[in-house]
């Protein structure tokens with residue numbers, strides 16, 4: 319028997335307040351803000367960490383964690399390397415899903431829709447707000463490429479530190495943001511006896527509507 323044979327007994331019965339139709343904001347971005355603010359106030363570590371799912375042109379899927387850095391009516395923004403595996407997949411298939419897995423709150427939010435690069439000006443504004451080490455790190459990493467050792471990274475970091483010692487660290491052209499433009503947003507609240515609450519918002523002709531889904 320495998321040492322993990324007791325996984326089947328891991329079970330939490332959620333005792334959180336149900337999510338009701340009356341309490342929902344008709345605008346899912348406002349509802350997102352409400353829940354995001356509650357997640358921040360709850361002390362969850364990195365509440366802006368979200369799972370980003372992408373697929374290549376043949377439909378093979380991959381996912382990874384990225385950090386939400388901005389959101390508004392236009393969509394949800396994260397930053398990354400434009401040469402990375404995710405960027406390659408987005409170039410082949412410009413659709414993505416985002417998932418906020420706020421398990422400690424028995425909540426999740428899933429957002430899906432097309433993805434586009436944000437403007438270079440927007441990326442630059444955020445890049446310049448980052449600490450120096452993060453700015454250098456963006457230059458150092460050929461994200462998702464094979465490297466022989468950590469020392470290669472450290473040597474490159476030192477080289478770049480010297481190269482940019484006298485001035486500003488510019489934004490690399492290969493680094494910037496993407497915006498996921500929401501077509502659907504689903505809010506999930508765990509309930510007792512697996513009677514969870516799910517509300518799915520869908521946008522059509524710039525108007526949002528929502529329905530309740532069975533758990």
Ligand SMILES: Cc1cc2nc3c(=O)[nH]c(=O)nc-3n(C[C@H](O)[C@H](O)[C@H](O)COP(=O)(O)O)c2cc1C
Pocket residue numbers: 364367380381382383384385386396397398399402403404405461462
């Ligand atoms: C908590 C956390 C936050 C992360 N935030 C980012 C991020 O904002 N941008 C990013 O490019 N990678 C981030 N990463 C690393 C990615 O998960 C991933 O390893 C990297 O982007 C390469 O993904 P890819 O090869 O699919 O392109 C984060 C990882 C963790 C665990």
